[in-house]
Amino acid sequence: MSLDKITSTTDAPIAKRQRSLAWLLPIGLLLGFIVILISLFGDRLLPAVEVKTARVVTLRKADGTAPTQSPDTTGNGKGQLLKGQLKFQASGWIEPDPYVTYVPALINGVVKSVYVLEGQMVKQGDLLTTLIDDDAKLDLIEAQQNITSLKATIIAHCKGIDISNAELEAAKNKVVTAKAQLSDALDNLRRLKRIEDGAIPKQQLMQAALKVEQQQAVLAESETEIPRIQARLEQINEERLAMDSKVDQLETVRARAQLALDRTKITSPADGMILHLHAAPGKKRMLDMDDPKSAVIVELYDPEKLQARVDVPLNEAAGLMVGQHVELLTDLLPETIFKGKVTRITGEADLQRNTLQAKIEITNPDPRLRPEMLVRAKFFGSDDAAGSASNPSANSQRLSIYVPESAVASSNLVWVVSPDNRAISRTVKLGTEVRDGHRLVISGLKSGEQLILPPHDQLDDGARVNPQPEN
Numbered sequence: 001m002s003l004d005k006i007t008s009t010t011d012a013p014i015a016k017r018q019r020s021l022a023w024l025l026p027i028g029l030l031l032g033f034i035v036i037l038i039s040l041f042g043d044r045l046l047p048a049v050e051v052k053t054a055r056v057v058t059l060r061k062a063d064g065t066a067p068t069q070s071p072d073t074t075g076n077g078k079g080q081l082l083k084g085q086l087k088f089q090a091s092g093w094i095e096p097d098p099y100v101t102y103v104p105a106l107i108n109g110v111v112k113s114v115y116v117l118e119g120q121m122v123k124q125g126d127l128l129t130t131l132i133d134d135d136a137k138l139d140l141i142e143a144q145q146n147i148t149s150l151k152a153t154i155i156a157h158c159k160g161i162d163i164s165n166a167e168l169e170a171a172k173n174k175v176v177t178a179k180a181q182l183s184d185a186l187d188n189l190r191r192l193k194r195i196e197d198g199a200i201p202k203q204q205l206m207q208a209a210l211k212v213e214q215q216q217a218v219l220a221e222s223e224t225e226i227p228r229i230q231a232r233l234e235q236i237n238e239e240r241l242a243m244d245s246k247v248d249q250l251e252t253v254r255a256r257a258q259l260a261l262d263r264t265k266i267t268s269p270a271d272g273m274i275l276h277l278h279a280a281p282g283k284k285r286m287l288d289m290d291d292p293k294s295a296v297i298v299e300l301y302d303p304e305k306l307q308a309r310v311d312v313p314l315n316e317a318a319g320l321m322v323g324q325h326v327e328l329l330t331d332l333l334p335e336t337i338f339k340g341k342v343t344r345i346t347g348e349a350d351l352q353r354n355t356l357q358a359k360i361e362i363t364n365p366d367p368r369l370r371p372e373m374l375v376r377a378k379f380f381g382s383d384d385a386a387g388s389a390s391n392p393s394a395n396s397q398r399l400s401i402y403v404p405e406s407a408v409a410s411s412n413l414v415w416v417v418s419p420d421n422r423a424i425s426r427t428v429k430l431g432t433e434v435r436d437g438h439r440l441v442i443s444g445l446k447s448g449e450q451l452i453l454p455p456h457d458q459l460d461d462g463a464r465v466n467p468q469p470e471n
Contacts, residue, residue: 048464051452053417055469057402057438058315058447085381087319090355092310094330094373096301097361100275104295105131105285106263116298118277122268129279129297133264140261143254150250154243157236164233171225178222182215272300275371306365308340310377311355315447319379320345326360327378332368339363340377402438403428407451414445415452415459417467423452423459 109131116128189208192200276299279285287295308328312320322345328338340360349356360377362369407414408430416424428444450467452459459465 048421048466049423049458050466050468051417051423051459052470053450053452053467054404054407056441056445056447056449056451059400059402087379087381088312088316089376089378090310090312090316092308092328092360092375092377093371094306094362094369094375095309095371096275097305097307097359100371101270101272101300102293102296103128103266103269103298103300104287105266105297106287106295107131107136107260108286109264109284111279111281111283111285112264114277114279114281116274116277118274120274121303122272122274122300124268124270126268128266128268130266131264131285133261136257136261136264140254140257143250143257147247147250147254150243150247154240154247157243158240160236161233164229164236168226168229168233171222171229175219175222175226178215178219182212182219185212185215266297268300270300270302272302275299275301301371303367303369304365306362306369306371307343308360308362308375308377310358310360310375311350311353312358312379313447314349314354314356316379317349317356320356320358325380327380328360328362329376329378330369330373332373333366336366338365338369338375342379401441401445401447402435403441403445403451404453405434405437405439407453408439409454409456415456416445417450417452417465421465421467423461423463423465425459425461 112130112132114129116122116126122128185208189205189212192205192208278293278296278298285295285297289295308326310326320342322342324342326340326342328340330336330338340362342358343361344359346357346359403414408428409415412428412430414426414428416426418424426444429442431440431442433440450469452465452467453470
């Protein structure tokens with residue numbers, strides 16, 4: 001027997017066994033994938049129970065019941081409630097009142113030092129941060145040198161006034177001298193003319209006449225010198241005024257350079273707490289950028305002036321009014337009740353949330369409160385509603401919830417459709433009032449929820465349902 005035969009006979013069974021087991025791998029992967037799908041989405045693969053549903057009916061009706069809260073509104077806000085009847089509740093957030101104060105860098109620059117941290121209290125005028133100021137210092141020195149140079153030029157230029165005044169005085173003296181010489185020449189000419197003809201040579205008479213004309217020319221020349229010097233004086237004065245104006249311009253440049261240097265030190269404009277810090281050493285702060293906070297150093301707020309912004313559902317917003325009393329509760333201080341009042345209502349509702357936002361001034365803020373803390377707001381009726389205990393005619397409005405009587409199973413049990421279309425059993429507290437086949441619900445349901453109508457025998461908690469609203 002050859003070596004090839006021995007090798008072939010021993011390897012054949014092993015290869016056959018490997019080929020026979022290879023098909024198990026993809027089948028195992030497929031089965032595992034199917035098991036995962038069934039475990040995750042098995043209930044969704046099964047058909048949902050088709051049920052008929054009806055909406056909870058919400059009505060706003062007059063109610064003359066007495067206030068449910070203590071009438072004391074003068075306490076410190078701890079454990080004490082406001083006047084009036086509770087109308088509705090909503091959630092909101094703490095924020096500065098009326099807004100955050102942004103402290104920007106008023107020049108472009110790079111942060112050199114930072115002296116504050118977030119959550120730190122600062123006083124007005126406290127130094128917050130500094131920018132690198134080398135360029136600003138050089139600009140200020142250059143501006144000051146330009147002013148000094150121009151003032152020296154003005155002093156030298158004004159020396160020409162003294163020279164021109166001296167020239168003007170000399171010209172005036174020259175005019176006086178020329179007039180005297182002209183008068184003497186005229187007198188000499190007149191005397192020669194009175195002498196009889198032939199007594200003196202005609203040449204002498206002619207020379208006397210020429211002397212007069214010569215002195216008249218000298219006088220005219222001297223008189224024209226005065227306006228020229230006066231014009232020169234006026235020119236010097238006007239040039240001095242122009243240079244004085246240039247000095248004013250350079251003073252403005254120097255003031256701008258000084259202002260730029262001063263602005264490298266950013267100080268707090270008011271007392272407050274640092275809400276956000278946008279500066280760090282080496283970080284650039286730039287004006288005229290697309291980022292609206294590119295130049296902001298810090299955000300400040302006054303911890304003694306806080307408000308809550310509350311999203312009020314639109315089905316409750318009819319009871320919202322400016323001046324309304326509000327209680328605010330927060331998990332940070334669960335034992336403290338913060339008092340407030342509605343100061344304004346926004347002009348636009350939120351379409352996606354189906355809410356209307358209200359601003360509530362907190363009249364007794366706590367230093368531990370911080371912006372963006374969640375609060376629960378309780379809205380009460382007006383002071384007039386608070387007096388309904390003594391005046392039965394004073395009515396306030398509240399929301400009442402009604403459900404179809406057929407939707408209520410035994411033991412005050414109802415079936416509610418959850419947001420992910422599952423049947424949820426819930427026990428409710430029913431009132432005695434019945435309207436058009438609908439029963440008053442005191443507690444246990446929310447406005448807008450869907451109730452499952454009979455039959456209920458096929459329902460289990462958490463079962464998928466296909467709601468079909470009743471016509």
